[in-house]
Amino acid sequence: MSREQLFVGLEIGTTKICVVVSEGLSDGSIHIIGVGETPSRGVRKGEIIDFASVTECIHEAIVDAEEKSNVEIKSVWVALSGGHLQSFNNRGSWIIPENRGTINDEDLRMVEINAKEVTIPATNTFLHTIIQNYHVDGNRNVIDPEGMSASRLEADFHIVHGVKTRIQNTLRCLESLNIDVEDIVMNSLAAAQVALTQQQKDLGALVIDIGGGTTDFLVYIDGAVRHSGVLALGGDHITNDISIGLRLPIVRAELLKVEEGSALLNDAVSGKITLKNDPGFSGCDIDRRALTTIIHARVFELFQLLRREVERGCHLDLLGTGLILTGGSSRLRGIQAIAEEVFRLPVKVPSTRNISGPTSTFENPEFATAIGLTKYASAVYSQLPQESLFSKITGVFGGLFRKN
Amino acid sequence: MNDFKKVPVRYRIIGAGNAGVNFLDRLLLVQPSFGGLVALNNDQEALVASVVPNQIALAPMVEPLAALAEVKERLIQEMGESLLVVLTGGLGGSVASRLLPEIATISKSLKKVTLACVTLPFSFEGRRAQEMARSSLEALKQICDGVVLLDNNRLVAADPVIAKLGETFVASEEAFQVIIPALLAMFFNKGPVRITRSDLLKALSRPGAKTHFGYGQAVGSNRLHEAIERTFKHPLLDRGRFLAKAESIFILLRGPKDLSFAEAQMVMQEVERFAKGEHDIQLSVQADGPIEVPLQLFLLAVAGGKDSSSEKPAMALSKPVEPLSEKSTPIPKPAPPTKLDKDSDLEELFPKTAYQNPITASVQSKSSSASKPKQTQGALNLTAAQRGRFDKSEPTIVEGEDLDTPTYLRWGIKLS
16 A cells, blocks of 8 residues: 555455455544455355355455555455454553553553463464553553553453464465455454444443344443454344245345345234246245244344343443444344344444545445444554554564464 | 263272273262272282272282282172173283283173273383283273273374373373263263163174274353364364264263253264264263253264174173183183073163163164164154254354254244
């Protein structure tokens, strides 16, 4: 990329692969320059199962984005999902050397290392260590302790880890295309950058990103990430249920879901939906009530599971903003009502402030993650000295990505 | 693996030699209440250090077989009214190699089902140990109703360069601390889903058969998948490759009370998928542990060998075994291999009135014996629930439920 403030977000989704090219503006907002997308092949439940197909699809999406944005893409920020991602909160502590007495960069680094000194499965690697708040000599909720006099520094972190080899697979796809990876970001964290304002994060919010193969969630309380997770369930499961229940090919089931599907049982007026003849498919009549029943059951169960998962990490009463739904499957008719019914929280659509460009892009929840990636990248970029950016990234992923 | 269920003591586990006694100590280390253990050794120091309550000390300076003859009465007494005798030890050592076949002969003469769970020596233990182990193993295979063999070399096969010597022995002992309780659980499981024991014995007694096993355990929402993954990756199963070659596969699934039908079903599906060909696959399920215990999966795969049904009865010898030493005290020969004996033994151990598990019966991919009576009881269908496009993908299991199966099906919603 010739311009320093250009960021490229890549989401390798189960349904589609999406590349967003954005320009970071001086006021912290981003301007979308171009979007490339291609239907995804070789991804199941957010994880790569066919290396060659995925690599080919990524290539197509990148070429598409290059053509639309007139930018040569050499590096990307990648979104990651999959049922293997796990998270927990942990506190690190660090004694400030007596001869110094003030907190510096090194202390912040050491307290983070200390927080990560926990046992995770041998096959896993850390993906994120997200600061929640610092404690300086018992003084809680310090936002920026650097330069403060102290004898002891503690910090709470939200730590995300996942299976190393599965993360490596994503990196290897891009390596084979000679595309550098600037950073890997958990799907929900990226989506939250678009879906939430800082005020909403402070009030407490739950972001649910329902994709084709996975549903990612992230909880913000008091402006910090408190809980996150991934359920390997998504829109594909709804399609699969329809396909099995109504005995339709997957492609027809997907079309039926998008065009006629609703999660609201109240919508289930009796009646027939006529599917026309297609090559290889003889048309038939579908009972609308049966379709709605299938979808409702799946969506209701999904939110029930999510509620249980979220309640393991936080109390729903702390989510003042409520619930933000994003991801392609959030466009399903009636899904917001089911979410409200299960969570008993207000459900909102993502705000699109601080984003400019083709409105068809940023108003489409399918692109929330990829756009969020570029927003995340812009935020990281603005906080780091230019020369340290590359070394930081190399440090994080150097061990993950060993060239043969 | 922690054994959370106390198995009724209808068995004896006899450990011979230093390795055998170590195996028993390991069992007690994991479960101090483990009963029915008998340690037999001529190393007094090792016996003193052992925590096994029932110990039979052999005269140290006497040839092992002669020393065994001196304690034969005590040994018979220890075997008591048990139905099953499991012999364990490390073949290659002089005590276990010489004594185990003799003890097996005694056990068989008392009409007990006799199994041997033994290790082969590491390659570095020398040619003499290997030869001694080989001859002892041949004798055991002829005498015992089944031999489960742990090839120590396979434990380090994954990375022999970095494997530490001490760790390899520990790994061998740890393998036994899982295998023996699992075998007992397969034999004595009274749960609703269990293995037909005569089939298990028949598979283990096939001449020339090789046994392989793997195990894994996990907790958490994705426990089944993780346990399956660990089991298949176990070095003793050669990363699952042996499953494809096996004729008989026996599965033991143990877990807490919330172990679900879907999890049992999933195990069968995964094993069947891995095994590919036509196999006799049987499942035994124990779901009576406390909620905090991990889900444990144990696979025993038997490959090769001719079907013993035509040549050798599962419970008796096809030919008398020569004593290994002429100096040894005459030991009662095992009963001749008559069909009548086989049936009576089987009936004593496994009465025909015993509950025939319909699930086990239904999941057998292949009838293991032509003479087996026809199942007349209604069978519970364990064929794969409809997973559609997710049929071949990694299952999403949450709280024991396979979420890839349509919700309306799992919730029993009728579509109009």
